[in-house]
Amino acid sequence: QVQLVESGGGVVQPGGSLRLSCAASGFTFNTYGMHWVRQAPGRGLEWVAFISYDGSNKNYADSVKGRFTISRDNSKNTLYLQMNSLRAEDTAIYYCAKDITNFAVVTYYFDYWGQGSLVTVSS
Amino acid sequence: DIQMTQSPSSLSASVGDRVTITCRASQGIRNDLGWYQQKSGKAPKRLIYGASHLQIEVPSRFSGSGSGTEFTLTISSLQPEDFATYYCLQHNGYPPTFGQGTKVEIK
Numbered sequence: 039q040v041q042l043v044e045s046g047g048g049v050v051q052p053g054g055s056l057r058l059s060c061a062a063s064g065f066t067f068n069t070y071g072m073h074w075v076r077q078a079p080g081r082g083l084e085w086v087a088f089i090s091y092d093g094s095n096k097n098y099a100d101s102v103k104g105r106f107t108i109s110r111d112n113s114k115n116t117l118y119l120q121m122n123s124l125r126a127e128d129t130a131i132y133y134c135a136k137d138i139t140n141f142a143v144v145t146y147y148f149d150y151w152g153q154g155s156l157v158t159v160s161s
Numbered sequence: 162d163i164q165m166t167q168s169p170s171s172l173s174a175s176v177g178d179r180v181t182i183t184c185r186a187s188q189g190i191r192n193d194l195g196w197y198q199q200k201s202g203k204a205p206k207r208l209i210y211g212a213s214h215l216q217i218e219v220p221s222r223f224s225g226s227g228s229g230t231e232f233t234l235t236i237s238s239l240q241p242e243d244f245a246t247y248y249c250l251q252h253n254g255y256p257p258t259f260g261q262g263t264k265v266e267i268k
Contacts, residue, residue, distance in 0.1 A: 082248065082259055082260070082261045082262050083197075083205065083248055083250075083259040083262075084259070085256055085257045085258070085259075097255075097256075099256055100256075133204055133205075138210065145252055146252035146255070146256075146257040147193075147195050147210055147250065147252045147257075148195075148205075148207070148250070149207050149210070149216075150207070151204040151205055151206070152204060153203075153204050154204055
């Protein structure tokens with residue numbers, strides 16, 4: 039079955055950096071686009087970033103553009119999110135999520151989610 | 162960005178009740194809408210895609226309808242395991258956007 043397991047969260051000071059990882063299994067990772075979605079404490083869901091199946095196409099929410107970088111290593115079935123210049127408003131649970139469609143088609147519908155990794159930005 | 166407005170933001174209901182949640186889009190999104198269920202401390206779980214298509218593992222008491230700008234999620238007979246927060250997601254416009262959530266609580 040599909041499994042997505044995030045890691046790398048923690049407490050970081052404003053202006054600091056953190057890298058999240060998401061280990062994928064149970065599906066052909068290198069054929070699916072992947073996303074990061076976040077949820078601030080007690081708040082709703084916000085899409086953060088997308089990467090295509092081969093890493094050639096990346097999109098970001100305006101709120102993180104220029105600060106966050108999504109990447110993937112298909113040889114390791116792992117998705118990453120490098121977060122720089124972190125702000126208090128980036129405090130959230132970060133979920134990796136699989137797109138429902140594969141190869142060049144991207145739907146931005148998330149059919150499987152990881153359990154999430156908490157990032158807290160605080161001094 | 163396309164704004165998704167869910168109503169109500171919360172509701173109280175009893176086991177066996179019929180529950181309806183509405184999601185309205187600020188512009189037409191065809192049927193590019195999904196519904197998710199999130200229990201406290203857990204990741205969102207897929208329920209419906211394409212506005213009305215149930216994911217294979219989802220019980221048939223859940224149903225979705227709508228197209229364009231107005232959509233509904235209906236639970237025909239609320240079960241104890243259905244108490245959760247429900248979110249809609251539009252993926253027609255970029256960026257994809259979620260509704261603010263509807264919390265279904267026990268009456």
